[in-house]
Amino acid sequence: MSALLYQELGIFDCVVLKHIKDDSFLIHFANDNWFRSLFPDNHVGDEVVLNDTPYYLVDFLYDAKEFWRLNSNGRINSGIWSEQTGRKVLRLEAAAISKDEEHFLVLFNLENEYNKRQNTLQIARELLISNDKVLEQHEVIRERIEALAVQRETQGNVSLPVKEVIESAEFGVAIIDHDLQLVEQNPALFRLFEMLPGDVGRPAALLLELCQRQFPEFQRILETRSRWSGELYWMKPPSLSRWMQLTVSPVESETEGHYWLLLVTDISREKYLQQSNEKLTYFDVLTNLPNRQYYWQCLENAIEVGQSFFAMQLDIKQLKSVNEVFGFTVGDILLKELAERLRQLVSPNDVLARIGGNEFAVILRETQQEKCEQIARKMISDICAPYYVMEQQYKCSVGVRIGVSHFPYDSVVAEELMKYADLASFSIKQGGKSAVQFYSRELKESSLRRMELEAALRDAIDNGEFELFLQPILDLDTGKISQAEALIRWRRPGIGLIFPDEFIPIAEKSGLIIAIGKWVIQEASRLLAVLHQQDQFIKLSLNLSPSQVSDRSLLGFIQRHIEANHVDPTYLELELTENVLVNDFERINHFLSEVRKMGVSVAIDDFGTGYSSLSYLPKLPIDFIKIDRSFIGELIDSDSNRAIVLAILAMANSLKLGVIAEGVEVESQKAFLREHHCQSAQGYLFSRPVPFDEFCKLLRG
Known part of the structure; x- marks a missing residue:
């Protein structure tokens, strides 16, 4: 086969060895530029034996021989390896080829391909680092603005100094209200879109237009008040175009509804760097x-x-x-x-x-x-x-x-x-x-119903349509009510009582859970004061959602209402689910420590159903764990459930934590728990959640 033909086939920079027998090959073709550094004493037409070096090639021969024994046309490749020859390093790849019962071993010099691949990897590393830096800068600004929003609500005489925060930002910042009307924007946003300060509102409006046009999920982001990050492309005829990294975050305000914070950074340089390499243009790094x-x-x-x-x-x-x-x-x-x-x-x-x-x-x-x-x-x-x-x-x-x-x-x-x-x-x-x-169409209709329910939920907060029911928790030794769990109910006009399973997920997704959670704390503090006045000193426990724990104003809010109602904080307890613990350990640890300093106790709700929280228990300031009802429901008939409950009781005892069993419905469950030294229990065996007046009657009874 001529060198010209090899060149036409695009395999000019190679060595072709024809297999003769065992480890013997005939040098059929070679590129003199590097062939002699690999086989210094051989020429084209010589027979060479590969039984010692090059080492990687000899190793590949085991696979090549197995392939050749099949006697089917085709090829297998070794992958790129580095071969040290004197002072020179070759980047080689081998291919075992079968054609019409003839077998060839071809060595390719892939120096250029190797360098290109290394360059691609370096570009990829730089892009990952650059993207992390952009998102980190966005996160800093978001946290500062959220902190200022909290400050404004807790101290009425402090105005939100938005301009001072965003004026010096090197990237674009826009703040819009819940109706998508502009509140603030910074000079960098005007520069990003090549607009003059006189074009008031146009940068933010263009930004929203790009989002709605380029991201199908953007409407859902707005409806559910979710955080989101993505890339936008903008072109200004005839020749200006930019790629932008956008972060969208809701900023909740208890008194003025919610705002949207839009943070935009020009990433055109990084994109052009990607586009210089076709693989990075279309593939995730x-x-x-x-x-x-x-x-x-x-x-x-x-x-x-x-x-x-x-x-x-x-x-x-x-x-x-x-x-x-x-x-x-x-x-x-x-x-x-x-x-x-x-x-x-x-x-x-x-x-x-x-x-x-x-x-x-x-x-x-x-x-x-x-x-x-x-x-x-x-x-x-x-x-x-x-x-x-x-x-x-x-x-x-x-x-x-x-x-x-x-x-x-x-x-x-x-x-x-x-x-x-x-x-x-x-x-x-x-x-x-x-x-x-x-x-499905039903799913879409359900989404519309959810939006309607969300609108009604906003009115419910303003119209005082919520009520706290209390479910007794009994001391299993004395049989008396030792505390109660406060559970929210919604009395919707014209419809009746709505349970939290239906509206709490909507409140979580929409951000209304912050306002609803504060109402629960405020109302529980008031009810606790009423119980104190009646000489009933029992503990009330309240459920906190992940969003509430992230609310920086929550600690101050709890403290103010404890003081305003003149209640003993040791009679207030906060419940968190296991999933909340692993969301942000450092923040949760700080939050719970501050709560305990007030005198408020802490319980872990639905214990045993969360993710990886077991290792956190000794590290967090916790007083009680509540065994999830799913373990209690089949406690008598399931060996595995009994084993789990006994393990939880033993672990809690070693950690000196109190235990409350949820979902107790029959006497046999109560007897088992009492026999194994579970301190407290709640469930329909004792009482369903009831309005406050009925609960007071239970206490007196």
């Missing part, structure tokens, strides 16, 4: 999966083909907790492993992409919903299996919510398919188990 831009193109191409497919959106849960507890390095390794698990579940015809920090998407070319659901449940199983990273130093777990839309039945528009999959994913109960949800 960390997982090597297609990115949002490429996924959207694939979605539109699939629509043009016209064959049925499912668009899946996967929202990974607890990733933030993994990053906070174990560090971002562990979080990144987990994401790579997660991506690899998903790769094993999709076919070569499907498209798997990473479209956001904790979001993945799949174009699943299936026609049957039943088959799609099977794959989705397999995804849930594999994603939720433990991750052992850093040479098994750390064991981590995450969850996933999967939303699915179906082409062409749900929509024939890429934007709507993504929006519907996002809506389906978001409809799965926050903080609940991992699950899959298919989009």
